[in-house]
Amino acid sequence: MKILASDFDETIFYLEKKEQTIKNIEAIRKFVDLGNIFCIITGRNYSDLKILIDKYKIPYTYLICEDGAKIFNNVDYCLDTVLLKKEDIEKIIYILNENNCDYYLDDGYNKTFNYNDCVKIVINCTNDKEKEVIINKIKGKINVNIYASRFHINIINKIVNKEKALKKLFNLENLDLSLLKVIGDNANDYEMLKTFDGGIIRNHHPKLDNLHKKEYETLKEYIEELMLN
Secondary structure, eight states: OOEEEEOSBTTTBOTTOHHHHHHHHHHHHHHHHTTOEEEEEOSSOHHHHHHHHHHHTOOOSEEEEGGGTEEEOTTOOEEEEOOOOHHHHHHHHHHHHHTTOEEEEEOSSSEEOOGGGOOEEEEEOOOHHHHHHHHHHHHTTOOOEEEEOSSEEEEEOTTOOHHHHHHHHHHHTTOOGGGEEEEEOSGGGHHHHHHSOEEEESSOOGGGGGGOOOEESOHHHHHHHHHHO
């Protein structure tokens, strides 16, 4: 048996490359049909991810959402949640309002106004320089995990990242970490790619360059290689 944890956007799913997305999903189906475990690990929230999973009929054994703040099994039961601290949220919101940022709170499923069930703060921003300014303002005052994606700045609890979420999942489900392979393309995949064996999508974030992992054109290519070994 093999266990594969894969990033979602630009690894499994391509917004503008439907044909490649379908080929990746076909490879996932073959992988799962052979009795292997497949985990989707993403910065997306559960509801957003499930729309695409249902549309494309993507098989999975586990879902790790919000970069690790929410963990689900194959019947979508939530195994674990890590909330943002209320005091951190209050401090962050003050900074965001002071800088006229467009943002929302996310409870792992939907937007929320409740500080007590928030797992992530999402700031809408596409300008790289503006992202850097906002990140530095928050980093200098509050100890959280904050990073930029293509269209957003994402803020989660300081103890949350994809590597830690995978370790937690394997502990909860009594899985063997030595069987784990991972693949991804973005900066939020760095910790899991550094810690676990796996590959990197060729078109990836520069932060991943220093990991010196083998590169793959597509997830399909990686899965096909994995099934041969």
